[in-house]
Amino acid sequence: MDNTLIQLENVWKTYEVGAEPVHALRDITFHALRNEYVAIVGPSGSGKSTLMNLIGCLDTPTRGRYLLNGRLVSEMSDNELAHARNREIGFVFQTFNLLSRLTAQRNVELPLVYGGMPAKERIACAAEALEAVGLGDRRRHRPNEMSGGQRQRVAIARALVTRPSILLADEPTGNLDTTTGKEILRLFDELHAAGNTIILVTHNPVVARHARRTISLLDGKVESDVVNGH
Amino acid sequence: MKWSDGINIAFFSLLENPLRTFLTLLGIAMGVTAVIFVVSVIEGLNLYVADTVSDLSPQVVVLDKFGVIKGQANWLKAQRRNKDLTPADAEAIRRQATLVDKVGVSREHGGGVRRGSERVTDVDIRAVSAEALEMMPLEVAAGRVFTPFEAEHAAHVCFLGYDIVDKLFSHQDPIGRNVTIWGRGFRVVGVAQKRGSVFGQSRDNFAMIPFSTFLKIHGAHGSVHITIRARDPQRMADTVDEVRGIMRARHHLRYNLEDDFGIISAKGLMEFWQSLTQMIFRVAVFVVSISLVVGGIVIMNIMLLAVVERTREIGIRKAVGARQRDVLFQFLAEAVMLCALGGAGGVALAWLCTWGVRSATPLPARFPLWAPILAVAVTSAVGIFFGLHPARKAAQLEPIDALRTEEI
Numbered sequence: 050m051d052n053t054l055i056q057l058e059n060v061w062k063t064y065e066v067g068a069e070p071v072h073a074l075r076d077i078t079f080h081a082l083r084n085e086y087v088a089i090v091g092p093s094g095s096g097k098s099t100l101m102n103l104i105g106c107l108d109t110p111t112r113g114r115y116l117l118n119g120r121l122v123s124e125m126s127d128n129e130l131a132h133a134r135n136r137e138i139g140f141v142f143q144t145f146n147l148l149s150r151l152t153a154q155r156n157v158e159l160p161l162v163y164g165g166m167p168a169k170e171r172i173a174c175a176a177e178a179l180e181a182v183g184l185g186d187r188r189r190h191r192p193n194e195m196s197g198g199q200r201q202r203v204a205i206a207r208a209l210v211t212r213p214s215i216l217l218a219d220e221p222t223g224n225l226d227t228t229t230g231k232e233i234l235r236l237f238d239e240l241h242a243a244g245n246t247i248i249l250v251t252h253n254p255v256v257a258r259h260a261r262r263t264i265s266l267l268d269g270k271v272e273s274d275v276v277n278g279h
Numbered sequence: 280m281k282w283s284d285g286i287n288i289a290f291f292s293l294l295e296n297p298l299r300t301f302l303t304l305l306g307i308a309m310g311v312t313a314v315i316f317v318v319s320v321i322e323g324l325n326l327y328v329a330d331t332v333s334d335l336s337p338q339v340v341v342l343d344k345f346g347v348i349k350g351q352a353n354w355l356k357a358q359r360r361n362k363d364l365t366p367a368d369a370e371a372i373r374r375q376a377t378l379v380d381k382v383g384v385s386r387e388h389g390g391g392v393r394r395g396s397e398r399v400t401d402v403d404i405r406a407v408s409a410e411a412l413e414m415m416p417l418e419v420a421a422g423r424v425f426t427p428f429e430a431e432h433a434a435h436v437c438f439l440g441y442d443i444v445d446k447l448f449s450h451q452d453p454i455g456r457n458v459t460i461w462g463r464g465f466r467v468v469g470v471a472q473k474r475g476s477v478f479g480q481s482r483d484n485f486a487m488i489p490f491s492t493f494l495k496i497h498g499a500h501g502s503v504h505i506t507i508r509a510r511d512p513q514r515m516a517d518t519v520d521e522v523r524g525i526m527r528a529r530h531h532l533r534y535n536l537e538d539d540f541g542i543i544s545a546k547g548l549m550e551f552w553q554s555l556t557q558m559i560f561r562v563a564v565f566v567v568s569i570s571l572v573v574g575g576i577v578i579m580n581i582m583l584l585a586v587v588e589r590t591r592e593i594g595i596r597k598a599v600g601a602r603q604r605d606v607l608f609q610f611l612a613e614a615v616m617l618c619a620l621g622g623a624g625g626v627a628l629a630w631l632c633t634w635g636v637r638s639a640t641p642l643p644a645r646f647p648l649w650a651p652i653l654a655v656a657v658t659s660a661v662g663i664f665f666g667l668h669p670a671r672k673a674a675q676l677e678p679i680d681a682l683r684t685e686e687i
Binding site: 102105107108127128131132134135136140142146147148150159160162163164165167168207211 | 280281284288291295591592594595596597598599600601602603604605679682
């Protein structure tokens with residue numbers, strides 16, 4: 050199973066809210082291979098974001114096994130989790146989650162800082178990543194000096210700067226207008242063509258059709274798992 | 280994450296809110312300023328005292344009616360009890376003490392020195408015996424001191440301090456000329472080297488005449504100072520005991536009563552002075568410690584507030600790979616920097632105050648060189664101690680919870 054990047058087996062995520070426990074994810078089992086382009090769809094409350102956070106090592110399953118690149122995540126120490134978030138996973142959020150007081154350049158450098166890269170290399174790497182998303186000339190701008198589409202592209206550059214094996218995107222076009230959204234999805238296509246593995250969460254079926262495989266969630270369970278016709 | 284990057288991140292975080300940073304470190308800065316300033320003043324006074332006391336060489340003690348008075352109760356008691364010292368006492372010591380090398384007598388009296396129509400008032404007129412003169416650390420600028428013959432035979436000669444000469448003989452050579460003291464003529468035989476002023480007091484405002492001359496003019500009323508030189512400075516304590524014994528016998532003091540005279544030694548003076556300043560120093564350190572604790576608590580609270588405000592930021596940093604220790608380091612560095620900046624600011628302010636006091640007042644304040652290093656070290660320690668709790672809270676935030684937080 051060398052090609053399997055993500056392997057979830059009988060994963061549950063339960064929250065204790067008051068008297069009744071709430072199951073956000075019920076018995077989820079699925080695999081994702083290298084260079085797949087997967088869309089996870091479902092209505093509000095179906096558990097899409099929860100699943101994303103789990104895959105992205107931002108949260109831990111209540112029950113079940115999650116293997117990332119063959120390693121059992123529940124056995125990873127805090128430092129190893131941080132390392133995974135730094136090197137193996139690139140996260141793109143719906144609300145961009147950029148540091149507003151830093152320039153685009155410094156925002157993209159951030160994962161490299163935590164990876165211990167020396168300054169000179171870091172600056173070059175980050176500049177390259179911004180070039181790749183078409184923002185080479187906006188490196189010294191702050192997020193509040195940019196449009197939504199530009200901010201999302203900075204977030205994508207940041208997610209990719211450490212060359213992770215997986216790109217996770219939670220509603221990447223949710224805060225963007227249609228035109229800009231299309232540009233971002235075009236960028237994702239390019240990234241996929243370049244060999245990246247992409248997992249996308251969306252409630253928008255149009256967006257989901259860009260992916261090669263669609264997984265539908267309903268009430269925390271996998272409803273369907275189909276390959277998109279292209 | 281490299282240390283330099285961590286420090287960089289912390290530094291720029293502090294710069295983001297300069298007013299808050301400034302107000303936070305103000306408490307620490309003021310505490311540091313206070314203690315350094317107090318120490319500066321003490322150092323300056325120490326110098327003054329050491330300088331003054333150096334007039335009294337380690338081999339010499341002075342027997343006096345009062346000695347060093349420790350407090351008002353003692354002073355009142357001394358006023359009532361203590362007996363005048365007489366030249367006869369000096370003679371007794373000279374004859375009986377075996378550990379004593381030389382004994383001299385002297386007295387002081389205020390008065391005026393006149394020359395023609397010019398007058399200097401409030402002059403410290405010192406009547407000194409030949410032996411006392413020998414034991415004084417005098418530097419002669421011109422002329423000479425009295426000869427033994429002059430000293431013994433009540434000659435009307437005088438040795439003047441620089442200020443007197445400056446005011447009465449502005450362009451003339453004073454040697455051989457006359458001045459009038461207490462209505463009588465005195466011939467000037469010498470002038471002292473200028474000593475300058477310390478603590479606002481001039482040390483050149485005196486005129487010396489032979490003790491025998493003073494006796495002739497004023498009679499034998501009043502107490503004298505008896506200056507005693509020990510034969511062997513290593514045996515100073517024994518010498519003092521011997522003299523004390525002789526004096527107590529002469530005053531018919533019972534063994535259980537205190538001395539009714541005083542003995543002043545250079546060592547004694549310095550010890551007394553140091554005990555005074557030690558007390559002041561200890562009080563200052565105590566007060567500053569309290570202010571540092573308060574300042575530290577302020578910083579801890581500000582940092583806790585900062586952690587809450589920046590919860591989202593911490594979540595983002597963790598989401599891109601910050602480890603717990605990276606976040607801990609960042610916030611700890613902020614706290615330490617805040618404190619160290621406060622310390623440095625306090626040092627700078629203290630230096631300014633010390634300089635101001637030294638320039639504008641007679642107080643000889645002196646800035647201690649170890650102060651900046653100690654201040655920064657202590658404040659950094661305060662920063663680490665009080666910054667640890669908020670930094671830990673930041674480090675232990677779960678990324679997913681942190682990211683869900685709304686921006687404040």
